[in-house]
Amino acid sequence: MSPAANPKRWALTGRIVTMATEGDVIKNGTIFIEDNRIAAILPKGQPAPVGFEAVAAVTTGGTIYPGLIELHNHLSYNVLPLWRVPQLFGNRDQWQNAKSYKTSVTGPMSAIALADDGSLLPALVRYVEAKCLVAGTTTSQGITLSNWSGTIHKYYKGALRAAEIGSPPDLPRAHSKIPDIDAEDWAKFDNELKSSACFLLHLSEGIDPKAHSHFLALRNSAGDWAIEPSLAGIHCTALDATDFGTMAQHQAKVVWSPLSNLLLYGKTTDVVAACAAGLTIALGSDWSPSGSKNLLGELKAAKVVSAHFNLGFSDYDIVAMATRNPAAILKWDSKLGTIAKGKFADLVVVKGVTGDPYAPPDQIARAGYRPGHDRRASALWDQEGHAAGRRKRRGPEGRQECAGDRFHLARPGSGDREDHAGGSNDPIECRARQSRHVAAAQHRDVGRDRERNGVTNRMASRAGRAVRQQCPIAPAAGI
Known part of the structure; x- marks a missing residue:
């Protein structure tokens, strides 16, 4: 961190999703940062705060969110x-x-x-x-x-x-x-x-x-x-x-x-x-x-x-x-979790400035600035999880790769399981395939850079589509 007498000042422009309340979005604004804290958040066209007049803002071309906080992992x-x-x-x-x-x-x-x-x-x-x-x-x-x-x-x-x-x-x-x-x-x-x-x-x-x-x-x-x-x-x-x-x-x-x-x-x-x-x-x-x-x-x-x-x-x-x-x-909400003046500049930028700001992102542009650490992790992934510039491979639409599986799911709050019938009745085989297919359907959105449990890149895409097509889950009663 820079000394107080000579602070490090920088700025980011883009669509700003503060997460303070739903709908609190600045469509085109600038976040001014001094050392590791947010000094000001201003819409486009507003004069820069004192001390930031000579700072050239970084044009992100994306939507800026608070850095993500996870409370369960190993x-x-x-x-x-x-x-x-x-x-x-x-x-x-x-x-x-x-x-x-x-x-x-x-x-x-x-x-x-x-x-x-x-x-x-x-x-x-x-x-x-x-x-x-x-x-x-x-x-x-x-x-x-x-x-x-x-x-x-x-x-x-x-x-x-x-x-x-x-x-x-x-x-x-x-x-x-x-x-x-x-x-x-x-x-x-x-x-x-x-x-x-x-x-x-x-x-x-x-x-x-x-x-x-x-x-x-x-x-x-x-x-x-x-x-x-x-x-x-x-x-x-x-x-x-x-x-x-x-x-x-x-x-x-x-x-x-x-x-x-x-x-x-x-x-x-x-x-x-x-x-x-x-x-x-x-x-x-x-x-x-x-x-x-x-x-x-x-x-x-x-x-x-x-x-x-x-x-x-x-x-x-x-x-x-x-x-x-x-x-x-965590009792960290005075410093993190939303974008506001005085909080840490803990930010993630998602590519694009249109559409619903809370919907799943199509692409991540730059992820993870940690205050006090001048380290930025950059990656570009499209919605199918491919690294930018890599050729996409898709299976035929509607291909039923896992038509023979039986999936067992239970609604939250219920003790019942819904059986989505297919061919094989062997529980070990079915559960093993279910694990691969359900996980593949979710993991493909992040990246298919390597095989996971024998499911190839192409099979992951097909399995994900097949899971969604064959496992329509009825609404839970009373919800």
């Missing part, structure tokens, strides 16, 4: 490809003990940890940070690992901001916990909640009674709940409207990862009930073994899920889940 695992989920599970203990999971996920990560010679882990961290930045994510979460957290923690202080590190006092650090809370840990956990600005807890992940029991464990024998305004429950897939009402009474929050939920459990969080209870909801891509490549991909997954299940979320609502909502959950 960043180091994002070096791995998508795991072929063999079946639906009832809770996370089941898939963590699956043989193929140990072979495809825990085995490779353990090998990386053991093989580190001092240069491997730093390279791993830079790579997974880059995956976030090229999709406009400037803050993510999930640097804690059971075996080598102390070693790897020090490397997450680079281009990507980590929620668990923050930047006190402006950005207080968040606490996180993956294991479930047991009765004997209740008092300790309750004290941690009361002393934390934000506590991100994996809560009731799964859909069976065992998963739900972990929520009930937050209540002690005296009837007191270990739920505070600082609590942000990750997943919460086993919770119902009554549970979300309890969380709302204590001003807790929810972090949603729809793609990972659907692949592992066949249903996702009842976010409609959570929203109706008044809970703030944020998004997280979870991790590459069962989720999106990055937060931009999860935004697209959330839009698809909302449309298919008729959840009623507008495009603005979904974008808010990756900007203003997570900033508020």
Whole structure:
């Protein structure tokens, strides 16, 4: 950062989507930045602020948004490809003990940890940070690992901001916990909640009674709940409207990862009930073994899920889940989450200045300026996920590549699954193909630069179309 006597001043022009409120858009404006803070935001034609008269603004040719903020990931695992989920599970203990999971996920990560010679882990961290930045994510979460957290923690202080590190006092650090809370840990956990600005807890992940029991464990024998305004429950897939009402009474929050939920459990969080209870909801891509490549991909997954299940979320609502909502959950909203004077210049630029500013972007132009770091990640992707200048390859429209599959999906808030029948009845084979096709339909929007689980670039496009054509999901009753 430049010294106060000689500040660094620069400016960006474009369409500005502040995310302060829906519709708060400057069609053609300039953001003036001094060091790492926004000094002013002015429409085109207004004189530059004092001190910026000689500053030549950078014409972005795009739409400027707040940098995306992610509240659920396991960043180091994002070096791995998508795991072929063999079946639906009832809770996370089941898939963590699956043989193929140990072979495809825990085995490779353990090998990386053991093989580190001092240069491997730093390279791993830079790579997974880059995956976030090229999709406009400037803050993510999930640097804690059971075996080598102390070693790897020090490397997450680079281009990507980590929620668990923050930047006190402006950005207080968040606490996180993956294991479930047991009765004997209740008092300790309750004290941690009361002393934390934000506590991100994996809560009731799964859909069976065992998963739900972990929520009930937050209540002690005296009837007191270990739920505070600082609590942000990750997943919460086993919770119902009554549970979300309890969380709302204590001003807790929810972090949603729809793609990972659907692949592992066949249903996702009842976010409609959570929203109706008044809970703030944020998004997280979870991790590459069962989720999106990055937060931009999860935004697209959330839009698809909302449309298919008729959840009623507008495009603005979904974008808010990756900007203003997570900033508020972290208690960072005075510095991040929206574009405003005095806040950090934490910005992402999406190519183009026309159309609905909250709709999924066709192209990303420049992603991720981090205040205090003169690093910018640049990438250009078209809507089909190809790098700019690469020839597109498309299969015939309407080609039924996965006509023989059976897909099992459940509406949020229901215990029922919808069967979309096809040919093969073998559950392992069907679930493996479903995992590939559903993930391919979502991942293709971010990039098809390499094969994922045996699905080639051309097959990914065809599989994505076939999933949409063969799996029309009826609106959930009562929503």
